[in-house]
Amino acid sequence: MQTAPGIQRQGGSSTSSLMALLSLKLLLLAFFILLTVLAQFENEKVKKVVDSVNKTFEGRVEVNRSVDPLPGADGVQQGGAPALSELSRLFRSYLPTSSMEVDPALGELRLEIPAEELFLRDSTQLNGRAERLIDRVAVELSKRQDQDADYDLELLNGFDPQSMERLLESSGQSPVFLRAGALVRAFLDRDLVAGKISGGLLPDSAGMVRIVVRLWGGEGEPEQPAEFTP
Secondary structure, X not given: OOOOHHHHHHHHHHHHHXXXXXXXXXXXXXXXXXXXXXXXXXXXXXXXXXXXXXXXXXXXXOOOOOOOOOOOOOOOOOOOOHHHHHHHHHHHHHOOOOEEEEEXXXXXXEEEEEHHHOEOOOOOOEOHHHHHHHHHHHHHHHHHHOOOOEXXXXXXXXXXXXXXXXXXXXXXXXXXXXXXXXXXXHHHOOOOOHHHEEEEEEEOOOOEEEEEEEEEOOOOOOOOXXXXXX
């Protein structure tokens, strides 16, 4: 007896369905293998990112440290007390052409600046950059008033000794005196303690301004103020 045609068609359809199902399962298997490979690749990327962040915050960033002197900051010593480092950074940012010396052992920062860098041309009025710098410096010094730390700020304006007679005859109206007073008042206007700020004249340094900051009693700073060295 021959098999009915309908039954043959049913058997062929069953085989085709089975092959189609098997192919689908193979495709799904390949898809999951691909996802697994991609997931492992992403894990490697994530691991590299995490390692990079950890390395950065551990403070061991590998860079080529330059031994060239900083422009306008000859004699600056790296490191030192945090407050001294922050003040030196501020002065370098606002007055890059100035000459700076930092002595962490004494807690002292000394800055030599052309007067024209601080004052308006042929004027006794501070320029905008100097006003912003004084704002930032005053904030840093004010923080010490609330801590177990202290400071001394010395502001000296240079003059020519040969012109001293004319200075004395000016009754305080000389640009040298007026600029010296304007610089001291600028810091006092920022609510700094008057007893911690001193102003004066600097002979043989006409056209220059010297700013000396001494810090003591804070973290990494001397316990006693540095001795005065003109």
